[in-house]
Amino acid sequence: MGRRPPCCDKLHVKKGPWTAEEDAKILAYVASHGIGNWTLVPQKAGLNRCGKSCRLRWTNYLRPDLKHDSFTPVEEELILNYHQAIGSRWSLIAKQLPGRTDNDVKNHWNTKLKKKLSKMGIDPITHKPFGQLLSDYGNINAIIPTNMRPLDQRNQEPSEFSHADSSLTMMDPYQEPQTPMSLMPAQFQAINEAASSSTSSPAASVVQVNLPSSPSIWSDYLVGDHEQECTNESDLSILPSKGENLNNYSGVGVDHTKNSLDVATTSVSFVESILNRERQMELDFPQLLDGYSEY
């Protein structure tokens, strides 16, 4: 690809907060012309703004279908569950929340939900308790093949930092989930398929393993709150029934017939999930790695 020129003359366009007058111009333009080529909008609407800036103002603030009130507990729970499942794919998550934009969801996550999880002692990236992450960290040596360790460590078996419970070191990432997520809508299959079809983020490949595996998820700590909030049928309709097999939601090319190992029911660590997943990919798709062997 050739070098892309700037979308507008950045030195001479206005930046910063939008005025009511500018908003009115965008609204008037969209009302009469609809949404089309945003690069032409500033010129046609009489705005001294970058077209991209106009598009963002419309999509994130002016669109008539947007909600401007605060997030409800149900919306928050959905965001948390989707984030645990597919990572920071804000646009995909926002599509499941009518009236919310990816920017809204992202901001709410960064300012509220991330901190909320941290305060509860849960890592907002992996959605696992910090204590478990620390113990899993001690097991890294145990799951790295000997020939991949630094030379000076190859004769060492699991280090002194290893978790006392050896069952954690041989976890099967495809094991059955032990605890249903309190909110996991039926649309999840679709969203997860969308996530898997995208190549822009590595999250999906990790998520499909990570999603059903943790019995210690954030919502375990919120049962009381959640039960209070979800009192009407429309809320409850999106909940999996008690004991429902959440493998239905984990989709994305995982062969759950691999659950033949009768392993402990404790969860798989984030790192283990990645390493196990990569090993499985090597077995399933050896041709994918052909090109890398030269480097």
Next chain:
DNA sequence: AAGGACACCAACCGCTGGATA
């Protein structure tokens, strides 16, 4: 009352992939 710390969120930046000439 002042001002520093913090929280919130609108807006920007830079990158990517799809469409098209």
Next chain:
DNA sequence: TTATCCAGCGGTTGGTGTCCT
């Protein structure tokens, strides 16, 4: 096939309001 344009995306920044000392 290549170059270009555009929309969409996620990460980051900066302005503003609120709280606390």
